[in-house]
Amino acid sequence: MERKEISKSVLKRLPIYLSYLKSLPQGSAEYISATALANALGMGEVQVRKDLAMVSDGGRPKVGYRRESLMDDISQFLGYDNTTDAILVGAGKLGQALLGYSGFEEYGLNILAGFDIQPTIQKTEDGKPIFPMSELENFCKMNKVLMGIITVPAQYAQQVCDQLIACGIKAVWTFAPVHLDVPENILVQNENMATSLALLSMHLQAQMKERK
Amino acid sequence: MERKEISKSVLKRLPIYLSYLKSLPQGSAEYISATALANALGMGEVQVRKDLAMVSDGGRPKVGYRRESLMDDISQFLGYDNTTDAILVGAGKLGQALLGYSGFEEYGLNILAGFDIQPTIQKTEDGKPIFPMSELENFCKMNKVLMGIITVPAQYAQQVCDQLIACGIKAVWTFAPVHLDVPENILVQNENMATSLALLSMHLQAQMKERK
DNA sequence: TAGATTGTTAATCGATTAACAATC
DNA sequence: TAGATTGTTAATCGATTAACAATC
Numbered sequence: 147m148e149r150k151e152i153s154k155s156v157l158k159r160l161p162i163y164l165s166y167l168k169s170l171p172q173g174s175a176e177y178i179s180a181t182a183l184a185n186a187l188g189m190g191e192v193q194v195r196k197d198l199a200m201v202s203d204g205g206r207p208k209v210g211y212r213r214e215s216l217m218d219d220i221s222q223f224l225g226y227d228n229t230t231d232a233i234l235v236g237a238g239k240l241g242q243a244l245l246g247y248s249g250f251e252e253y254g255l256n257i258l259a260g261f262d263i264q265p266t267i268q269k270t271e272d273g274k275p276i277f278p279m280s281e282l283e284n285f286c287k288m289n290k291v292l293m294g295i296i297t298v299p300a301q302y303a304q305q306v307c308d309q310l311i312a313c314g315i316k317a318v319w320t321f322a323p324v325h326l327d328v329p330e331n332i333l334v335q336n337e338n339m340a341t342s343l344a345l346l347s348m349h350l351q352a353q354m355k356e357r358k
Numbered sequence: 359m360e361r362k363e364i365s366k367s368v369l370k371r372l373p374i375y376l377s378y379l380k381s382l383p384q385g386s387a388e389y390i391s392a393t394a395l396a397n398a399l400g401m402g403e404v405q406v407r408k409d410l411a412m413v414s415d416g417g418r419p420k421v422g423y424r425r426e427s428l429m430d431d432i433s434q435f436l437g438y439d440n441t442t443d444a445i446l447v448g449a450g451k452l453g454q455a456l457l458g459y460s461g462f463e464e465y466g467l468n469i470l471a472g473f474d475i476q477p478t479i480q481k482t483e484d485g486k487p488i489f490p491m492s493e494l495e496n497f498c499k500m501n502k503v504l505m506g507i508i509t510v511p512a513q514y515a516q517q518v519c520d521q522l523i524a525c526g527i528k529a530v531w532t533f534a535p536v537h538l539d540v541p542e543n544i545l546v547q548n549e550n551m552a553t554s555l556a557l558l559s560m561h562l563q564a565q566m567k568e569r570k
Numbered sequence: 571t572a573g574a575t576t577g578t579t580a581a582t583c584g585a586t587t588a589a590c591a592a593t594c
Numbered sequence: 595t596a597g598a599t600t601g602t603t604a605a606t607c608g609a610t611t612a613a614c615a616a617t618c
Contacts, residue, residue, distance in 0.1 A: 161552035340373035
């Protein structure tokens with residue numbers, strides 16, 4: 147499969163297809179068509195087909211795509227097959243929830259450890275270690291960690307981010323609702339809950355108005 | 359301020375402006391220009407200006423927008439000023455982390471209670487009650503709850519979602535990595551971590567390749 | 571073969587960016 | 595006044611959708 151230039155919009159939809167395919171029961175048909183996928187997910191069938199064309203090396207007219215291969219292709223394309231090691235900074239409630247969430251393995255993410263200024267806990271229930279911040283740099287360099295997860299309060303996020311970059315981290319996943327300034331070659335993915343909430347609350351406002 | 363039709367893309371950026379404005383120290387200048395905002399956030403200045411034009415009733419040439427009014431306008435536009443009551447289903451680690459997160463108040467979100475099939479805990483540390491699922495319907499109707507948050511494992515998400523809708527909920531915020539089928543007038547906002555991870559892991563893959 | 575489905579090429583749509591006039 | 599900044603109108607860009615030919 148030749149790797150084409152891929153747009154962010156496509157990239158955002160691929161995990162949705164994959165999760166649906168995975169959710170199908172074991173005994174499901176061997177083949178699935180773009181039409182079937184589109185209907186199940188409430189999307190346009192042409193869009194689905196075009197997206198799949200980016201990652202798969204061809205479905206068969208009349209039958210569709212082989213379910214197994216399709217899942218493999220998407221997984222591989224998204225890099226879910228080779229695990230990425232990550233560390234997390236900020237072992238508060240959210241941080242610990244993420245540290246303890248085993249579902250990330252499915253996406254090729256392996257959180258090695260948590261770090262906190264106040265490492266009151268030495269290990270989470272799940273056995274993940276929580277270290278003091280002073281060990282951050284050493285740990286990252288020793289383990290060649292490339293991804294950092296930020297779950298500290300907003301006002302410390304930029305500072306933590308700078309530290310992570312100094313430790314060699316190239317991709318930052320942040321849950322702090324602030325903009326982070328980073329050099330060009332670093333990717334920041336902001337899990338912006340404020341955005342989701344805005345969309346939801348706009349919807350509710352519109353609904354209320356309608357009902358009047 | 360006349361309310362214009364607003365696009366999702368704009369809606370997603372508004373919380374970013376707001377959070378930046380809020381992060382400015384108390385003693386900052388009274389006025390801020392779209393240019394200054396754009397530079398601070400690494401965005402295009404025309405885009406920022408156009409977005410602000412949607413919510414504000416005008417900046418002043420040469421000086422910019424009054425910081426206070428701008429924050430008020432955005433907050434109001436996003437509905438952060440009138441609180442929305444919500445309930446949460448699935449009091450696992452993530453669920454409890456969200457229940458305990460006080461920062462949502464800032465966005466006008468008030469999580470009244472959690473629900474779980476196994477309500478082992480009666481109250482979270484923060485004093486939010488956790489009820490058994492059997493009380494869901496009654497609670498929602500009594501309190502006229504319109505928003506539901508889903509933090510149950512993927513395989514139960516659809517079922518919980520259906521229950522929520524039956525209880526009168528109009529907006530669903532879900533953290534389960536699955537597609538949810540809902541009637542047309544219900545909004546589902548999927549906090550899709552898989553998507554974020556996909557973007558991040560693609561970036562790392564690209565980086566690795568470059569370095570070779 | 572006929573028909574469902576794929577994949578591609580062209581048309582449409584929407585959002586971003588650029589250019590420019592208006593204003594304090 | 596001159597210049598920074600706003601807001602609007604036009605041009606560009608990219609993504610989605612529609613139309614159609616290819617295929618099993």
